[in-house]
Amino acid sequence: MDLAAADSPAATFVPLKDEAAGLDGVIALHSAALGPGAGGCRFWDYPTAEAAQVDAARLAQGMSYKNAMAGLPFGGGKAVLRKPSGGFDRAALFRAFGRAVEDLGGRYITAEDVGTTPFDMGCVAGQTRYVAGLPRAEGETGGDPSPWTARGVFISMKLAAEYQLGKPLSACSVAIQGVGNVGAALARLLALEGARLIVADVHALNAARTAEETLAEIVEPGAIVAAEADIFSPCALGGVLDRSTIPQLKARIVCGAANNQLATAQDGRALADRGVLYAPDYVVNAGGIINVAGEYLGWDAVSTANRVERIAMRLMSVLNHADEARLPTNLAADALAQQILADARAQEPAL
Numbered sequence: 001m002d003l004a005a006a007d008s009p010a011a012t013f014v015p016l017k018d019e020a021a022g023l024d025g026v027i028a029l030h031s032a033a034l035g036p037g038a039g040g041c042r043f044w045d046y047p048t049a050e051a052a053q054v055d056a057a058r059l060a061q062g063m064s065y066k067n068a069m070a071g072l073p074f075g076g077g078k079a080v081l082r083k084p085s086g087g088f089d090r091a092a093l094f095r096a097f098g099r100a101v102e103d104l105g106g107r108y109i110t111a112e113d114v115g116t117t118p119f120d121m122g123c124v125a126g127q128t129r130y131v132a133g134l135p136r137a138e139g140e141t142g143g144d145p146s147p148w149t150a151r152g153v154f155i156s157m158k159l160a161a162e163y164q165l166g167k168p169l170s171a172c173s174v175a176i177q178g179v180g181n182v183g184a185a186l187a188r189l190l191a192l193e194g195a196r197l198i199v200a201d202v203h204a205l206n207a208a209r210t211a212e213e214t215l216a217e218i219v220e221p222g223a224i225v226a227a228e229a230d231i232f233s234p235c236a237l238g239g240v241l242d243r244s245t246i247p248q249l250k251a252r253i254v255c256g257a258a259n260n261q262l263a264t265a266q267d268g269r270a271l272a273d274r275g276v277l278y279a280p281d282y283v284v285n286a287g288g289i290i291n292v293a294g295e296y297l298g299w300d301a302v303s304t305a306n307r308v309e310r311i312a313m314r315l316m317s318v319l320n321h322a323d324e325a326r327l328p329t330n331l332a333a334d335a336l337a338q339q340i341l342a343d344a345r346a347q348e349p350a351l
């Protein structure tokens with residue numbers, strides 16, 4: 001398989017192509033300072049190969065930082081697959097993807113992400129052992145990472161509410177954008193805590209299902225950013241916070257599961273200038289990858305759960321660093337992650 005140099009000097013792209021199986025996409029590998037690239041496989045309607053590649057590169061860098069901040073022995077990697085426009089054999093497509101992962105000999109470890117399921121990872125696992133997120137029995141580490149991602153976002157939100165608003169979640173309103181796997185699980189946790197919920201989803205059925213379970217109010221997808229809420233929780237796709245959406249925010253906290261929530265790094269400054277506490281996405285949404293790591297590395301359920309609980313402590317260290325260094329929280333998190341990667345590189349034996 002050809003390894004093409006990426007635009008970014010720190011990234012490598014592995015093209016994925018198997019016309020017979022309908023496989024068309026790319027694996028992006030970012031820093032390997034802490035270990036092999038680990039990150040999920042996204043299956044989505046990308047209009048062009050370039051769009052898929054740009055997304056893969058950004059997501060892979062996010063995984064380097066996320067794995068570093070979560071204390072995991074993994075580097076950054078992400079697979080992005082373009083959904084075929086016509087009919088296709090899903091199992092055959094994911095088997096072909098599994099063969100491509102196997103060809104990399106362990107440089108990349110895959111799992112679920114947006115658009116992929118434990119069933120898909122089961123198809124991948126027939127071709128390679130470099131995969132996690134497989135169906136698991138109750139109580140075992142592994143399986144669908146979404147509930148763990150939701151748990152990490154939930155405990156982060158709890159901390160952020162006390163830090164920024166001085167009140168518990170039971171006294172907060174939360175606007176959730178996207179109630180798919182993570183957003184719906186998060187809504188359930190918040191409802192149990194007594195938070196008031198507002199939800200929106202482009203799939204009306206998803207919004208209706210969550211509203212029925214949690215008594216959430218439903219608003220149109222276009223209205224969720226500007227909803228009257230204490231906390232805005234992006235749990236759909238990335239790039240939602242930009243020059244046009246940030247001025248609409250009524251919430252004083254942004255804390256959600258979506259990767260790459262800020263359209264640009266400067267948007268972190270724009271949020272800080274508006275007095276909005278931004279809980280950096282890759283710090284708070286690490287529960288899923290911690291669970292994936294636990295499955296892959298054979299940790300038991302208790303130690304995996306304990307590591308997920310430490311996400312709140314890591315968020316606190318980011319908030320403290322932002323405060324001390326007078327940085328927006330996204331840059332404070334990047335600085336801490338880059339320091340971890342630099343320390344790991346410094347420990348590598350010289351060639």
Ligand code: NAD
Pocket residue numbers: 112113114115145146147149177178179180181182183200201202203206221235236237238257258259285286288289
């Ligand atoms: P999902 O596909 O199950 O859910 C996403 C939901 O968002 C869907 O219901 C979809 O209809 C909805 N949506 C899409 N665009 C929308 C829009 N413009 N407005 C409102 N709703 C919209 O995905 P997921 O697994 O729940 O992941 C959600 C986000 O969290 C993604 O960005 C993903 O990368 C990130 N994330 C997920 C995990 C995980 O464990 N699943 C881990 C880390 C990060």
